[in-house]
Amino acid sequence: PPAHAVAAQPPKPLIEFSMIKQITAVMEGQTEQSILEHYKYVKMLIQEFHMKLDAGYLLSIINFFKVDEEDVLDIEQQELDLLLADVKFSRSTLDDKECIDDNAPVFFDEFHLSPLKIHISFSPEVAV
Secondary structure (H helix, E strand, O other): OOHHHHHHOOOOOOEEEEEEEEEEEEEEOOOEEEEEEEEEEEEEEEOOEEEEEEHHHHHHHHHHOOOOHHHHHHHHHHHHHHHHHHHHHHHOOHHHOOOOOOOOOEEEOOEEEOOOOEEEEEEOOOOO
16 A cells, blocks of 8 residues: 555554443342343454464474373373263253353344454475
8 A cells, every 4th residue: 555545544453342231230029139231232353464374483383382291191181080070060950050040131232243354374484
């Protein structure tokens, strides 16, 4: 774009998030009340962006996330423990759950997620 057009427009943020939320207390009888969450407007926008990758960067990322065999065994044991806890949790009835609040409805008037556009280029050569 021309220099005068670029100077007139400030840079846009990568992520924009907007929300208008209304919380209302609703009386149910003499002593009980529940909270009604009403989202008037929710919008999330992630700007179009370009990503340039080269082999050296990808190799450094792979080395960063490299895991030892001892850590893999520990992770597998943790995953097994979590799986057993999940099976135990899923076999209990919904009446046993204290965390479920069936008196708290959530309403949305407008909910908008913009499409995401990413340009990725890859160079097999190592950049210096």
